[in-house]
Amino acid sequence: MWLLVKDGPPKVVAHPEAWEALDDAGRAKVLAALQPEGEDVTGECILCDQPTKLQPLDWDDWDRCEVGARAIDDHTLELKLENPTPYFLELLNHYTFWPVHPPTIESFGARTKRGTGWALPGKYVGNGPFTLEEWQINARSVVKKNLNYWDRDTVKLNEIRFYPIESVDTEERAFRSNFIHNTQTxxxxxxxxxxKNNHDSLHVDTYLGVYFYRFNTERKPLDDVRVRLALALSIDREALVKHVLRAGQQPAYNYTPPGTGGFTAGPQxxxxxxxxxxxxxxxxxxxxxxSVPEFELRYNTSESHKKVAEAIQAMWKKELGVDVILDNQEWKVFLKSVELRTTRLREPDG
Incomplete structure (x- = not known):
């Protein structure tokens, strides 16, 4: 599934032949393509990937439900949304909507269970340009060219190796030493x-997202709305994007990024x-x-998170005299602290 723009808003193409947008009844066409085992990709292949997001419903349930998804036939997927969403077609480009192989999902019981192994090498069945050959946790993943892919003649690479590198500094050095050929950041x-020195290799692309901090309003001093508002008002967002992040980010004064679904929100x-x-x-x-009681700001391991947190810590100290303790945590520990609400201030899950 990928995103195309042709004489209008972005269009989601699930498969190579063509597509049809949502009609007045909220129906989206899912056109034919082959799975590696020679089976058609159908609406059920997409529904099967939505056990906790869009539950499949039978015809009796459909008229009573407010939100849902169903495959009317092999090539038609009907969706009911909670609210009008002008950028919904763009959301379908997210990997959570990519098709899966229903017989594989059913044989592993993966609709309702986690950790069943259906996505492991030798078990996973997909319709992409590569097949999963190797997956070593925290070491590497290897994919090889899929000879059954519909557009295999345009696939130039025979194999790709992915290395999970936690440190962006290590990742950047690995790129400069030619150990890896592409970086995430x-x-x-x-x-x-x-x-200045490597302009042809540097690609800065737009990412639709908003960076924010979440307050634990159950603990002092952040249970007071005046403190929370003061912290928000005293951040120099222009300085953050210009001197800390440096990659063309824009200061955020609302939750909706500019140009989302053709809409640009004004500052809040x-x-x-x-x-x-x-x-x-x-x-x-x-x-x-x-003075305002000292509190901690927790963030998961990331050089960018660290730099942003240090900059905001300095701003709050300079402008408001507020002391903040920075606490860096590994991802799993960070998620647990979010779940248990053991901190007062947290950066977003990312």
Missing amino acids: VPPYRIDWHK FKADVKEAKRLIAEYLKETGQS
């Missing part, structure tokens, strides 16, 4: 160097250090404190 402090607030200081002073006076 670049350390912010190395972007300017690559722009603006930075205001003077107002932030007033809110903190009012909070301190009312609570009888001389």
Whole structure:
């Protein structure tokens, strides 16, 4: 499944021949393509991948449900959405909507169980340009050219090896030493160097996302809306994107990135250090404190997360006199702390 733009808004193409957009009844056409075992890709192949997102419904349930998905026939998928979503076709480009092989899913009981092994080498059945040959956790994954792929003649690579490298610094050095040929990201402090010395290899692409911090409003001092608002108002977002991140990011003053579904939201607030200081002073006076109690900011291991957290920590100290402890955690530990709400301030899951 990939995204095309042709004389209008982006279109999602699940398969090579063609596509049809959602009609007035909310139906999307799923056109034929072959699985590696010579079977057609059908609407059921997409429904089978949605055990917790879009539950398949029978005809009796359909008229009563408010949200759902069903395959009307082999080539027609009907979807009911909770709200009008103008960028829904773009969402279908996400890998959670890619088709899977229903007989494989059923044989492993993978609709309702995790860890069944259906996606392991020798078990996984897909319709992409490569097949999974090797998967060593925390070591490497290897894929090889799929000889049954519908457009196999245009696939030039016979094999690709993927290496899970946690440190972006290590990843960047591996690229410069020719150990790997493509990276997922670049350390912010190395972007300017690559722009100057390695311009042809550096590709900066737009990513639809919003970076934000989440407050635990059940713990002091973040249970007070004035403190939370003051922290938000005192962040210099322009300085963050220009001097810390350096990759063309835009300051965010709302939750909807510009151009989402053809819509650009206006700012919901603006930075205001003077107002932030007033809110903190009012909070301190009312609570009888001389300073805002110290709290921690937790983030999962990432050089970019670390740089952003350090910059915001310095801003809050300079403008508001607020002391923040930074706590870096490995991904699994971080997720557990989010689940248990053991911290006051967290960066997003990413």
